[in-house]
Amino acid sequence: MTRAAIGAPSKDDGAVPAGVTVFDDDYPAVANxxxxxxTALRKAASDALEDGVTFYVNSGWRSPAYQSELLRDAVAKYGSEEEAARWVATPETSQHVRGxxxxxxHSEAKTWLAxxxxxxxxxxxxxxxxxxxELRPDGWTGMYPDPTHDPRMQR
Structure with missing residues (x-):
């Protein structure tokens, strides 16, 4: 059983400490x-380094147990499943669980990627x-306001 299943997410569940980059294959959050x-992240990150920008991974792949824990925490924080769904997907619909x-x-990396x-x-x-x-090689011309508008998130 993973630690997320009993309350504390581990490295094996996809938890990452501060400072992990897109090049750190020692972490399942990146390797999975x-x-x-x-490939796309590393190409972009290499080019961003030329501008002095580093891509840190706050979260990547997650185990279903870790995703469930994040969802439970969001329900507690936001007061309802409906409001939590604006921020955290179920393990069945999460793109993080799929990798x-x-x-x-950091803000510099988000600005560079934008x-x-x-x-x-x-x-x-x-x-x-x-x-x-997410990787959208054919391009992405719009954004959903939040995950509740994404048809992939519908149960």
Whole structure:
């Protein structure tokens, strides 16, 4: 049983400490991402380094148990499943559990990706989550206001 199943997410569940980058394969949060997403992230991150910007991974792949814990925490924080759904998906619908999404940290990296990410197929999907990126190699011309508007999130 993973630690997320008993309350404390572990490295094996996809938890990451501060300072993990898109190049850190020692962390399942990075290593378990879709290979095409990792390739695009690393190309973008290499180019961003030329501008002095580092892509930190605040979250990437997550185990279903870790995703469930995040959802429980969001329900407690926001007071309802409906409000929590604006921020955290179920394990069944989460792109993080699929390895298809990454949350990028620090503001410089988010700003850089907002400006250049589409050139690499990296697109911000939700207007309320400027840190959440997915690979959309065919381009992404819009954003959902939040995950509750994303048809993939419907149960």
């Amino acid at each position: 991402l879709d290979p095409a997403l990792v 298809a999404a990454v949350d990028i940290g 400006e250049h990410g589409a050139e690499y197929g990296l697109c911000q999907i939700y207007r309320n989550e400027p840190w959440h990126y």
